[in-house]
Amino acid sequence: MTRFLGVTALFLALVAGAGQCLAGDRTLSIRDAWVRAPVLDGRPAAGYFTIVNLGGHSQQIVGARSSAARRVELHRHIMKDGRMMMRQVDAVDVGAGATLVFEPHGHHLMIFGLGPVGPGDSVPITLEFADHPPITVMAEVVEAGAGAPRHLP
């Protein structure tokens, strides 16, 4: 019965989100945010997170910023001529009901001018959307070259 109620609640939440594109419509969730410190001072750091779109229409990430950094860009890795390269992108789509993982060798944030941080610190990351209020999350800092914090998938 508990399970049934849970499913019903999710269904109602999806129905409530469907077809609505209001500014106050909060259908996005961001979790597991982390930042890999730069190898050398002055080089950009990389940021990663998981975003879930519980809404009934697709959403678009159109920018990112951090009060702890000078500039944050949206990037993705692509294969070109058999080589892995990265490109800045203007926007990233998150389809209705989709989960998108920003991760090494995929979509990521390039964080320029990040203040002095070390492993265990947290930095705020704000994502901006075409049709959703900005969302700020705290990202855990790991040392250069390290993988995701161990408690993350």
Ligand SMILES: [Cu+2]
């Ligand atoms: Cu990049």
